[in-house]
Amino acid sequence: MNFEHETLVGFAKSWGLFYLIAMAVGVLIYTFWPSNRKRFARAKDSILDEDDKPWK
Numbered sequence: 001m002n003f004e005h006e007t008l009v010g011f012a013k014s015w016g017l018f019y020l021i022a023m024a025v026g027v028l029i030y031t032f033w034p035s036n037r038k039r040f041a042r043a044k045d046s047i048l049d050e051d052d053k054p055w056k
Contacts (some may be wrong), residue, residue: 030036 030041
């Protein structure tokens with residue numbers, strides 16, 4: 001199966017945007033899914049754990 005450059009460019013222009021939108025929607029669904037709330041809250045708070053204090 002031999003593809004020409006114009007064929008691939010046409011495919012990317014027509015379906016690439018829909019692919020990008022679908023991936024963005026998938027990421028947003030994963031981010032705001034209720035069961036992931038604890039995981040993201042733990043990641044947010046893990047940056048400032050108990051050992052992170054200024055020098056004395």
